[in-house]
Amino acid sequence: MSLRGSDLTQARRARFHGNNSIEVGQEVLPELAIGEVRVAVEISALCGSDKRLYRDGSVVVPGHEIAGRIVETSHDVPSCRVGERGVVYAPVFCGACASCAIGFTNGCLKLVELIGWQRDGGYATHVDVPVRCFVPIPDSMPLDVAVLGLDTVGTAAHGLRWAIQTRMRAVERVAVIGCGPLGLGVAAMSLDMGLPTPEVFDPIPSRLEAAMGVGARRLHDLDVENQFDIVVEASGSRAAREIAQRLVRPGAVLLALGESDEPFVIPANPRTRRTNLFTLRTFYFPMSEVEDNWAALSRVGPQLLSILGSPASLAELPEVFVSFSRGELLKPIIRFDEIG
Structure with missing residues (x-):
């Protein structure tokens, strides 16, 4: 079912205020921009680099290891994509420069934004991303394993x-x-x-x-x-x-x-x-390696998840970051049970 043009405008989002302070609250989402999709976040994994944002604060919603489902598309994106499962590719690559043309998207010559760093990320129930940054995953792969295919x-x-x-x-x-x-x-x-x-x-x-x-x-x-x-x-x-x-x-x-x-x-x-x-x-990975990464992840991902992952909810994010910043947790996995 397409939710294009719907009233899906509410989201719970985590704001990092600096000095190790996180506040989770309800916010109104903007209208989808051209070329973008709205993703209902089901999994958001913590990354050690986010400890800097925990310490210093952020003007955007952090979180760059994101997996979920498309629940809405902008008017220029086919509505048939609603319901797709996938992960969010953090670098907002242009798709048109010489690097992107050969699949070297992590070397985009016009790269200025990373999702979760310069634009809103996945410590939220919903996140809007360029459709080119939404990467479908194999049907048989669980989302909590798929998110490990990123960092x-x-x-x-x-x-x-x-x-x-x-x-x-x-x-x-x-x-x-x-x-x-x-x-x-x-x-x-x-x-x-x-x-x-x-x-x-x-x-x-x-x-x-x-x-x-x-x-x-x-x-x-x-x-x-x-x-x-x-x-x-x-x-x-x-x-x-x-x-x-x-x-x-x-x-x-x-x-x-x-x-x-x-x-x-x-x-x-x-x-x-x-x-x-x-x-x-080296930085991240290019889109040209995605299929090889899925194949490798199918072999090593379940074991890594069992060793790394510790589940939590978005409401628990402030206390989870306390333990995470002390080095007590390896890879907290925020799971979202209420999907819009």
Whole structure:
């Protein structure tokens, strides 16, 4: 049933006021813009990068890991799309530039907005998104698994694919520094891609155990230089970056995926000056990789969800963020039971 032109104008939304303050309230939604669809959010997953918005506040509704159903379309979008299940692609790519034309949508030359950062996101019962940013999912895939195909698996898989392209020799050892959701996604995807068993480090014992639960093994020696062909820094902390720079071999690749307010510093020391290596930064994943991501997610997603996910409701979001910001929860999953 199409709700085009309907009176669906109310939504519960979370507002981040800064100083670790969140308020959930009822708001009136604007009329759908041309080329957009209204999504009833069924799943919204917390991301570590949202801790900055929790601390500093946001002028838009945060939340960029979103899954749900289309409940309304603008007049130029076919109404037959109402009812589609899918996830929301966070970068609002233009679809027309040279990068987008080859499917490199995360490298859009005109990218200025991310959903949940510069425009309203998914900590809400409904979110309006450009129709090109709504990605249908396989019929058999649960939405709580599908949402892991965004940051947790999508970003991890894309980074590893690019890292592999830099290799001139076989990959003998892989290290992952930081075992939060992204690091766990990297560990799972390393194994899925047939890379050597990843060796992992995190100062939090429970996160190390989670990584070993997906098949990784503990990295014991952090001080010996020149050990690994691919080193993935998935934390963003200064200490993790220093470890990664120490472990990477000459001719190898350091994949910098961790988010942080701190600059990524390449020290001007003798070893750094004398070491040939790739320092690689990748962002999200392109639309051209979506089908490969669904295939991988069907294999690794259920296990990752069982290790990562902890369910909560939108009303519980303020208290969930308290625990999440302390590192007590890996990947809270907000589930919406009342769908408009």
